Amino acid sequence: AQSVSQHNHHVILSEAASLELGCNYSYGGTVNLFWYVQYPGQHLQLLLKYFSGDPLVKGIKGFEAEFIKSKFSFNLRKPSVQWSDTAEYFCAVNAHNTDKLIFGTGTRLQVFP
């Protein structure tokens, strides 16, 4: 069965620090990969997604993620975080040509000014 692992459950950073959130998935076939974000009191929303092409994907608000197929990973990065990045971040995967989106448990990011 497919699964998604987010090893960092809670990350605390100061503003301007660099961020990397890990995401690993288990599935041997072609996948589509997503990062969703949930800001406090708001809906889950898409941050970025990968389905083909350049494995380095740029998203909103300066976020990027790199798909490394050999490592089954899709880590999220941001060079310099801001207080407004405080949120919960969810990695998700769906096997190509399926309706089923599998989510990780989420990583709670707190950024202090």
Next chain:
Amino acid sequence: ETGVTQTPRHLVMGMTNKKSLKCEQHLGHNAMYWYKQSAKKPLELMFVYNFKEQTENNSVPSRFSPECPNSSHLFLHLHTLQPEDSALYLCASSQEPLAGVETQYFGPGTRLLVL
């Protein structure tokens, strides 16, 4: 505001009650989804509807009964629930089924407490 609304936002029910959750999307999408979000657990897909037809039932107990009368509305009928069913229930929609790598748009959720 994502264009996906859910009512009620909060619901408390007893184990013998029957209630329904409602989801409406104003985006002209063709696919709708129900998810369950429990504390410390990944978001779990429950049901998928494409063009009003159910295409996925992720081994959900029969005490949860979905209904999709049209592409804009999705219901989740609840009856004889258990306390462990307490969770946040999220609705989402996408333009087409996920095979097209569509973005899902989520509603705010219904926080359910079963006593």
